[in-house]
């Protein structure tokens with residue numbers, strides 16, 4: 001495996017429009033979101049909703065309090081809400097999402113589903129989790145269910161225990177965390193092309209979160225949702241999508257245009273290695289599995 005430090009490339013700021021341009025490119029070449037939405041359709045009621053009832057949050061008598069961390073365009077959250085609403089008439093949903101554009105998309109979706117979401121009160125907080133933690137330092141906002149889907153990568157490893165402990169201090173019930181799983185192309189590229197100076201690369205894998213939960217003594221169950229990304233366009237040097245995808249994988253800006261040719265050659269060779277990617281119907285795919293972590297607290301409030 002190659003090992004080349006890419007710290008010299010311009011870093012991708014996860015709050016910037018440049019990030020979302022690259023995230024959109026990724027979304028259009030992967031079935032990851034589709035698989036996650038299928039998991040919500042098939043598993044969410046058994047894995048989450050029934051346990052919230054088990055935690056004695058009684059149907060009808062209580063307003064279910066939900067926190068979404070980095071909810072993005074809200075597609076997954078709205079789907080989860082539809083399942084929650086089969087059991088809970090009233091829901092308070094706090095959305096912590098720093099991107100104004102993503103909040104606008106989420107609000108649009110809520111407007112489209114207005115009738116079905118009657119009974120849900122949204123609290124829109126356009127801020128980072130870090131800022132929300134400061135604002136809720138007294139723990140006055142508490143939650144029965146917290147979701148963080150592919151959104152905890154922005155927490156630096158050294159701060160992970162602190163943030164998970166803080167979130168769990170507010171939670172009675174379940175937290176659903178989804179994050180990249182171990183054999184994802186992201187983790188392979190992170191090992192082969194490390195960036196020692198960009199602690200915000202989105203390669204915090206699910207196992208890192210599991211380690212932190214173990215340290216904190218929080219019980220959890222884990223499983224994997226397989227998915228893949230079509231990376232064929234990364235090999236077409238004229239493809240804008242290919243360049244955006246490479247940037248997204250490496251968490252840098254304009255790697256395709258500004259990366260030294262030798263580095264690009266090594267990255268492409270790595271992406272085309274057996275065991276890292278595979279071919280189907282003449283197209284090249286890389287695995288981007290999602291680790292599902294369902295953590296529980298039995299504490300009451």
Ligand SMILES: C[S@@+](CC[C@H](N)C(=O)[O-])C[C@H]1O[C@@H](n2cnc3c(N)ncnc32)[C@H](O)[C@@H]1O
Nearest residue numbers: 014070071072098099102128129149150151154
């Ligand atoms: C990869 S996207 C995932 C979005 C959504 N959860 C989904 O599954 O489609 C990551 C999200 O985390 C948000 N985010 C980035 N930094 C954050 C922070 N410090 N606190 C909370 N959310 C953050 C981004 O704005 C983005 O919406």
